[in-house]
Amino acid sequence: MNTYARMPVVFSKGSGVYLWDTDGKRYLDMFSGIAVTTLGHANQSVADVISEQAHKLCHVSNVYGNELGEELADRIDTLVRSGYDQQSLNDPSARGRVFLCNSGAEANECAIKLVRKWKATVSEVTDGEAAPGVILTTEGSFHGRTLATWATSGKSIGNNDYSPLPAGFSHVPYNDIDALEDRMSVGDVSAFLVEPIQGENGVVEPDRGYLAAARSVCSRYGALLAVDEVQTGLAKTGRWFAFQYENILPDMVTVAKALGNGMPVGACWARAGVASAFRPGDHGSTFGGQPLACAAAIATLRVMQEIDAPSRAVHIGSLIDEHLDGAPSVVGLSGRGALRGVILEDDRATEVARKSLDKGLLVNAARPRVIRIAPPLIITDDELKAALGILVSSIEEVFK
Ligand SMILES: Cc1ncc(COP(=O)(O)O)c(C=O)c1O
Known part of the structure; x- marks a missing residue:
């Protein structure tokens, strides 16, 4: 089209x-295919693994167990928590949970649904009544092109081409902690979804300390902090994740792009206490976490660590x-x-x-x-x- x-x-x-x-x-x-091919094209190690895995097993669905999905989830969890509290890395109870998918938009879609499910769970809402809860994002942001991720994106403001967009999203100026605090004080915000650097908006960087301040505002108002690392994630900013410049741990982290060095694979990481809101059937993806994509992502992360x-x-x-x-x-x-x-x-x-x-x-x-x-x-x-x-x-x- x-x-x-x-x-x-x-x-x-x-x-x-x-x-x-x-x-x-x-x-x-x-250009790297919009910040994707971080290990270059046709990377020998990744290509060998993809080729071997293609001859072994590409897909079985999430109806069955998946060793490679578990290994990939484990690696993502370790990287997300690395550098924050080194001791907790060996503590199984501190581990997060990971949903594997195929793109950045899907990783954020998972985060959005998880925020709503978590909110409904903590509010103990029954009888199908919707839990109040606005997901706050920033002006100029980009989180994807599904209807919900488009609604969260600050770039959708003023664009009515896809109306009606899903409701329950609101925007605050980027890099403005007072605006975030003001909006939070209304009392209806369940999560703040933010990019550590706004990539699609022209690589716009907030002041140092913005994310740490956002972390503390979210904690104070009982809202989740979700960091969209789809573009910034996996080493290219100089940390495994750009939020790690600020020594914080978000409640959710989304990643995609560089994860498979060109194979379509994405992930939504969440703290275990948040992720536990999902029950079997709440969310899913036919292809998400399939062995072929996971093998490529594991190889990508392994090579990234080696170099x-x-x-x-x-x-x-x-x-x-x-x-x-x-x-x-x-x-x-x-x-x-x-x-x-x-x-x-x-x-x-x-x-x-x-x-x-x-x-x-x-x-x-x-x-x-x-x-x-x-x-x-x-x-x-x-x-x-x-x-x-x-x-x-x-x-x-x-x-x-
Ligand atoms: C920060 C951010 N989030 C989400 C997305 C959407 O990712 P995808 O195109 O894989 O759906 C992008 C894509 O550029 C992005 O930069």
């Missing part, structure tokens, strides 16, 4: 940081700063590690992305003035310098 404004190029193969189009032209990929992906992201971030800070027509850099916004002097990001494409570099215009770059974490220093050189020369040519 006519749902994408496509760039005029068709890719037929990839390897590491490179893609080749159907005419055989080579491109350096700093110490968060440290790679920090190093990449410092090279990006070194090369782009003060570059002509670049007025700022946003984001952290290897998930960055390059803020231009005016609204010519689309032209820069197009010029870069011509020169064999993939980047995208996340906003009219912002180029988003999300290089794979396996990129070498030389490849990164080459990519940044092309970007700088594209900017210069567009602004000359």
Whole structure:
């Protein structure tokens, strides 16, 4: 269907940081399929595991047990809780629970349903009466394109194309803790769903301390804190999850994109006490957690750990700063590690992305003035310098 404004190029193969189009032209990929292919294209270890698993078992459904689903859930739980309270990592009672799905929108859809079920459970609502409870999100946010995740997205504000949207969502300005506190004080909020960095809004970063303050506001008002790490998650900001910069533990964390390095897999993690609101039949997915996708995700996480992906992201971030800070027509850099916004002097990001494409570099215009770059974490220093050189020369040519 006519749902994408496509760039005029068709890719037929990839390897590491490179893609080749159907005419055989080579491109350096700093777009990573919208922050997905963090280990590069056709990663040998991940590809081998996918191939082996495809020959063994792709799918059985969630009607039966699934060793790979359990292993993946375990790994996600360990990563979510790592760095917060190291001791609790060995305490089985501190473990969270994970719902496996196929995309970021589904991970957030699960979080939304779980918030409502949890609210109904804690309110001990009976006889089908709806529990009061607004899910609060932020202006400019993006959480997906299902009807509920679209309703939560700040980007849906003022767009009536899909009316009526599901009710029970409200928005506060991003990076404004007073606005959050004011809205919470009304007393009807059951959860705050927030991105640690607004990726689709142009890699917009809140002040340091925002998430920690949001954590304490949520706790004070008895609301859940759900962090959408679909774009920021899994090492690219320099931590396994971007919320870990603030030494907090959310009640829920959603992840997808980089999880399978290109295989469609997502997850919603929740504290056990919240997750226990779901009963068998409350939520599900035919494909969610299938062995093939889980094998790819386990391999992806294993390789990320082997290469110490968060440290790679920090190093990449410092090279990006070194090369782009003060570059002509670049007025700022946003984001952290290897998930960055390059803020231009005016609204010519689309032209820069197009010029870069011509020169064999993939980047995208996340906003009219912002180029988003999300290089794979396996990129070498030389490849990164080459990519940044092309970007700088594209900017210069567009602004000359
Ligand atoms: C923060 C965030 N949440 C959710 C989504 C939706 O993920 P998906 O496209 O996999 O449904 C995205 C996609 O860009 C995202 O950036």
